[in-house]
Amino acid sequence: MFSGQISRIHRIGIFLLTLVFTLGVVGSAEAARKKKKEDKDAGKNFTVSEQMGKKLMAAHELLEADNYKDAAVALMELEKRASRLNTYERALIYQMLGMSQAGQEKYKEALVYLEKCISEEGLPYGQIVSTRFTIAQLYMATEEFAKAAATLEKWLKEVETPNADAYYLLAAAYYQLEQIDKAIGPAETAIEIAKKPKPPWLQLLVGLYYETKQFPKAVKPLETLIMIDPKKGYWTQLSSLYAHLEQEDKSLAVMQLAYAQDYLVKDNDLRALAQLYLYHALPYRAGLVLEKAREDGYIKQDATYWEMLANSWLLAREFDRALEPLKTGAEIAEHGNLYARLGQLYLEREQWIEASDALQSAIDKGGLGDEGTTHLLLAITYYHQKKYSSSTRHLRAAQKSNNESIRNSASQWMLLVERDSQTESEEPPERAQRDELEPSADEALLDEPTPQADQVSQTSPQQ
Secondary structure (H helix, E strand, O other), rough: OOOOOOOOOOHHHHOOOOOOOOOOOHOOOEEEHHHHHHHHOOOOOOOOOOOHHHHHHHHHHHHHHOOHHHHHHHHHHHHOOHHHHHHHHHHHHHHHHHHHHHHHHOHHHHHHHHHHHHOOOEEEEEEHHHHHHHHHHHHOOOOOOOHHHOOOOOHHHHHHOOHHHHHHHHHHHHOOOOOOOHHHHHHHHHHHHHHOOHHHHHHHHHHHHHHHOHHHHHHHHHHHHHOOOHHHHHHHHHHHHHHHHHHHHHHHHHHHHHHHHHOOOHHHHHHHHHHHHHHHHOOOOOOHHHHHHHOOOOOOOOOHHHHHHHHHHHHHHHHHHHHHHHHHHHHHHHHHHHHHHHHHHHHHOOHHHHHHHHHHHHHHHOOOOOOHHHHHHHHHHHHHOOOOHHHHHHHHHOOOOOOHHHHHHHHHHHHHHHHHHHHHHOOOOOOOHHHOOOOOHHOOOOOOOOOOOOOOOOOOOOO
């Protein structure tokens, strides 16, 4: 439905935040509710023996140096003594083991250790809360979206001022679970509380609005997305959105801005801009866009392209510039309609021989939208070349048209052709008499063709 519409996002890809882990040995989450934190920590012993402290610090230094493998080896040695350690020491070991596994992208193993850490209930409350957020991130990394959502919902109740990243992550989890209605609220909140919303957050919200057909709501986040990350795709998407909302002027303005900044370099985007110009009755600009796209090598030169270019020049009344596109398009098109249009243009210019050649090619190629009109026009060109038998043959074909107006016009032309052919076979008429019988160029031609249709108006010749 929409040009450049945001597609379904990869199962993980864009949703996955960079995993930022907070090591328990260096502090706790400041966002934990103060009173609850004090209540939860009351009576707990958060001490580490001197010997254990040194070993934990050594492991921490390995983690800080991104030497996760050696850190894991050292911590697993400490884990063997877990039964002899206090609750706090065990929780710290499990927490750091979780970090070491996550650092090696062994996310499932990391989850096992971090769940053990939480179940010990040995860390200060703030560290438990921060570890739970890490667990939620790991559930996202392992595509366990239901667990990620449940963990985040619990985490949001435990912290006083949740950050925008958490709301985005929750929205992403619900989106992956295809619970779109549940995803919208957190996605909106993430953008509302963020000082500077990140492009993936805005992309997600736009996608959610699209899926729920709340198209007017998608405008603002899409406009914001363009301001902070002006990629080509966002411009064309916004233009399509405006067009869907019947804000055609804005749709064109957005595409013009994108074109001015050289963001439009794809075939479909350039055709879309040309179509917008044609829609807004700016055919000359459409022609310029299409010609430059061909010169730059950005557009496929198929029959549709040549037809659009010819239409642009015809509507702009640049008839000379329309000839070559019509010729080229007619040669490669699968149908004869472009030959018919070319013949019509030659006929308007009173180039009877060129017109008859093009119109005959149209009939030979076939697939015409209105073959009766083409036969009528071809008969007119033969009449002006005084090829009365050929003209009569095509008038008879035109009289078989389903279009009553075409049949009537063909019958009137038939009378004129018969009269002139009979007169010329007897003796040449006086010029004055010919002028009374022969239609002028304006009368002989049907109304000026428009590039939007293959038919012409069926004005009958004067008798």
